[in-house]
Amino acid sequence: MKVEKSSLVAMLLEVGEENAAVxxxxxxxxxxxxxxxxxxxxxxxxxxxxxxxxxxxxxxxxIQPEDVNTRRRSDDLAKTISRRWADLVDEWT
Incomplete structure (x- = not known):
């Protein structure tokens, strides 16, 4: 499966895999x-x-979320990924 590195980093952060994300x-x-x-x-x-x-x-x-609350959280996640990635880049540079 092919994915963008930045998106995978952001998702790893969201699921609590901070070390792997870094x-x-x-x-x-x-x-x-x-x-x-x-x-x-x-x-x-x-x-x-x-x-x-x-x-x-x-x-x-x-993988599609199964319930409304999970979909809402997924939508919220999509809105925060780019902001969190930008914050990480700022810290690393």
Whole structure:
């Protein structure tokens, strides 16, 4: 599955995987992550294949929220991702 690096970092932060998110953001991986091709590197960041598949599925919208509250939280998440990513970039630069 292919996902944008910045989107994957943001989703990892949202699901509580701060360490993996920071390691991914600082990594030399390209802007587009292929979860199959880059699996070994992503596992080094502490992500197991099942967890990675679920988080990547959330990023690309392949996993749909089941209830209204979850959809609302997902919409809220979409609004905050770019702001949180910008804050992280400011901290790292």
């Amino acid at each position: 390691l991914l953001a600082r990594s030399q991986l390209g802007d587009e992550i292929d979860t199959l091709r880059d699996l070994a590197t992503l596992q080094e960041f502490g992500l197991d294949p099942d967890q990675l598949e679920e988080v990547a599925g959330l990023v690309i919208g392949a």
